[in-house]
Amino acid sequence: MADIYEAFLAAFRLILSFDRDLAEIILLSLKVSGIAVLLAALIGLPLGGAVALFRFPGRGALTILLNGLMGLPPVVVGLLVYLILSRAGPLGVLNLLFTPTAMIIAQCVLVTPIVAALSRQVIEDLWTDYEEQLRSLGVTPVRAIGTLIVDGRYSLLTAVLAGFGRAIAEVGAVMIVGGNIDHVTRVMTTAISLETMKGNLSIALGLGIILILLSLSINSAVYVIKDVSQRRLG
Numbered sequence: 001m002a003d004i005y006e007a008f009l010a011a012f013r014l015i016l017s018f019d020r021d022l023a024e025i026i027l028l029s030l031k032v033s034g035i036a037v038l039l040a041a042l043i044g045l046p047l048g049g050a051v052a053l054f055r056f057p058g059r060g061a062l063t064i065l066l067n068g069l070m071g072l073p074p075v076v077v078g079l080l081v082y083l084i085l086s087r088a089g090p091l092g093v094l095n096l097l098f099t100p101t102a103m104i105i106a107q108c109v110l111v112t113p114i115v116a117a118l119s120r121q122v123i124e125d126l127w128t129d130y131e132e133q134l135r136s137l138g139v140t141p142v143r144a145i146g147t148l149i150v151d152g153r154y155s156l157l158t159a160v161l162a163g164f165g166r167a168i169a170e171v172g173a174v175m176i177v178g179g180n181i182d183h184v185t186r187v188m189t190t191a192i193s194l195e196t197m198k199g200n201l202s203i204a205l206g207l208g209i210i211l212i213l214l215s216l217s218i219n220s221a222v223y224v225i226k227d228v229s230q231r232r233l234g
Contacts, residue, residue: 011205022203026210029187032100032174033167036107041160044115049145051116052124066120069113078176081106085177098179103187106173111163118159123148158222165218169211
């Protein structure tokens with residue numbers, strides 16, 4: 001019990017001192033997850049809007065697929081991205097494996113279905129409310145996607161933040177494609193795993209506490225955005 005108490009004290013001292021290595025790991029985590037989520041939003045929001053507004057053969061199957069892919073196993077995504085980026089893979093010539101770029105790609109693959117599936121529901125609900133009005137103004141479904149994304153920006157931001165929460169806490173995929181290389185591809189989740197196995201509980205706990213605080217901040221932001229959105233609609 002005393003050892004655990006000492007580990008927590010050391011973890012808080014590490015956080016308060018904002019150790020250089022700790023700061024590097026945190027900044028890389030935010031950079032990788034932030035870029036991945038931005039790319040996922042650029043892909044997922046229009047994709048969700050297209051599935052919501054257009055009627056085409058296989059639309060129902062695509063909707064089910066998007067919902068199913070929200071629960072993609074990270075290690076499977078990591079393995080697929082690894083095979084694509086490996087020397088024997090189609091993109092091996094780019095030498096992206098074990099780089100932050102590879103980690104961004106893996107996280108983007110994980111997050112895009114989440115953003116697309118959640119945004120599809122939001123935009124579909126908005127289209128139900130505004131379809132008649134928009135059609136009377138001569139707005140086509142293609143143009144309506146942008147209009148509805150702007151109108152539903154608060155709810156859609158919630159979807160994006162949910163994706164960021166998934167990305168920042170992910171370990172399996174980034175471990176496979178990033179390799180957890182010190183000062184190169186080491187992020188919070190992979191560092192926690194490594195330091196725990198090495199017995200460096202103070203560092204692992206310090207990173208874990210920061211990761212929990214980030215998760216709480218994201219959930220708080222989601223709650224506030226939902227509240228603002230509901231008040232705006234009310």
